[in-house]
Amino acid sequence: MEVTLNAKNHKYSIYIEQGCLTNAGSYAKKLTGEKVFLVTDSNVFPLYFEVVKASLEKAGLTVSHYVIPAGEPSKSLPMLGILYEECVKNRITRTDLIIALGGGVVGDLTGFLAATYLRGVNLMQIPTTFLAQIDSSVGGKTAIDLPSGKNLAGAFYQPKIVLIDPDVLSTLTDDIFRDGMAEAIKYGCIRDKELLTLLENPKEHLTEIITRCVTIKKNVVEQDEFDTGERMILNFGHTVGHAIEKMGNYTEYTHGQAVAIGMVCILKMGLSLGKICEEEANAVIRLIEKSKLPLCVPYDGEQCLQSVSSDKKMTGSTLNAVFPKGLGNCTVEKWSVAEFNRLALQTQIFTN
Ligand SMILES: NC(=O)c1ccc[n+]([C@@H]2O[C@H](COP(=O)([O-])OP(=O)(O)OC[C@H]3O[C@@H](n4cnc5c(N)ncnc54)[C@H](O)[C@@H]3O)[C@@H](O)[C@H]2O)c1
Numbered sequence: 001m002e003v004t005l006n007a008k009n010h011k012y013s014i015y016i017e018q019g020c021l022t023n024a025g026s027y028a029k030k031l032t033g034e035k036v037f038l039v040t041d042s043n044v045f046p047l048y049f050e051v052v053k054a055s056l057e058k059a060g061l062t063v064s065h066y067v068i069p070a071g072e073p074s075k076s077l078p079m080l081g082i083l084y085e086e087c088v089k090n091r092i093t094r095t096d097l098i099i100a101l102g103g104g105v106v107g108d109l110t111g112f113l114a115a116t117y118l119r120g121v122n123l124m125q126i127p128t129t130f131l132a133q134i135d136s137s138v139g140g141k142t143a144i145d146l147p148s149g150k151n152l153a154g155a156f157y158q159p160k161i162v163l164i165d166p167d168v169l170s171t172l173t174d175d176i177f178r179d180g181m182a183e184a185i186k187y188g189c190i191r192d193k194e195l196l197t198l199l200e201n202p203k204e205h206l207t208e209i210i211t212r213c214v215t216i217k218k219n220v221v222e223q224d225e226f227d228t229g230e231r232m233i234l235n236f237g238h239t240v241g242h243a244i245e246k247m248g249n250y251t252e253y254t255h256g257q258a259v260a261i262g263m264v265c266i267l268k269m270g271l272s273l274g275k276i277c278e279e280e281a282n283a284v285i286r287l288i289e290k291s292k293l294p295l296c297v298p299y300d301g302e303q304c305l306q307s308v309s310s311d312k313k314m315t316g317s318t319l320n321a322v323f324p325k326g327l328g329n330c331t332v333e334k335w336s337v338a339e340f341n342r343l344a345l346q347t348q349i350f351t352n
Helices: 020-028 044-058 077-089 104-119 130-136 166-171 174-191 193-198 206-223 230-235 238-247 255-272 278-290 301-309 337-346
Strands: 002-006 011-016 035-041 062-068 097-102 122-127 141-146 149-156 161-164 318-324 330-336
Touching: 002 206, 011 020, 011 206, 020 044, 020 097, 020 122, 020 161, 035 044, 035 077, 035 104, 044 062, 044 097, 044 166, 062 077, 062 104, 077 104, 077 141, 097 104, 104 122, 104 130, 104 141, 104 149, 122 130, 130 166, 130 174, 130 206, 166 206, 174 193, 174 206, 174 230, 174 255, 174 278, 174 318, 174 330, 193 206, 193 278, 206 230, 230 238, 230 318, 230 330, 238 255, 238 301, 238 318, 255 278, 255 318, 255 337, 301 337, 318 337, 330 337
Parallel strands: 011 161, 035 062, 035 097, 097 122, 122 161
Antiparallel strands: 002 011, 141 149, 318 330
């Protein structure tokens, strides 16, 4: 399956195919004739590096690589510095290719490396988590974290190819798979009601689910490559979700878990405003529960709302709230923070 993303100045293919990892070399060969610098992490390296390397070498490419420690702390300035030096050491030039083989951490870090090393080197994303396959590898957002916050330095830099092999998801732990489930449910809510049915038994329909999610993401990115309008719909469930993540110091709840709770909140608020009917809202909440994602805000309501007010995506005293509009559709509305918070309390989203 090939999905083409056609943004104003960037057109690229996203290939979704079981087993395509073994064929990485023939895709990479389209982008460079010589050298590849591949970044992966310490969990993915023993699982998938050799097969990708063998394929690249079979295509006649010279491969150098660097393995970062798995986990968010590697998405850092010191690690980026190490990778720049590795590129220099391995004589990577502007006509060579940089590959990210891993989850969103490897993808974001390596994407930023490719965006900035020698002012830009071709990038190929080979995402290996559910979240990275349906979300972070597509759309060109790259970033590192700074000590004072997540994703504070970054660039929009589109890959030249995204290669998605659903088979690699078989080695994910249930927890990491569930994080991706939350984002997949989000896509269903905002754009694709039928996707929600497939998500009842996700492992039986992986290729179709990934294709549907990627198609939604690419449609949104085509409309709004630089995140100034349409792309906001991808924040469904994220307003309260971000607040929960922040309150838990980014360690108590994963992003997916926080977004799941945030979606339950906004569905309840949408229900109280008549934007979605009870049957539909409950169907999604049941799916979130079935996916073993949490449903309830674990913190004090008032404190949580304060955290909503300090979200970086807020502009002044207003926020862009993404509400459901039935199932499979949504609207972005500008709300005053005070009104949003009043509705949240009235709707009792903080009580179980
Ligand atoms: N750029 C974007 O648009 C965008 C969107 C969403 C999230 N993100 C970023 O993505 C990151 C989260 O990504 P993530 O959830 O993929 O986390 P991750 O990259 O940390 O991967 C999660 C864990 O799964 C392991 N792993 C990866 N693939 C595996 C496989 N096939 N089998 C076994 N283990 C595997 C990793 O080693 C890691 O331990 C965050 O930094 C977030 O900010 C970026």
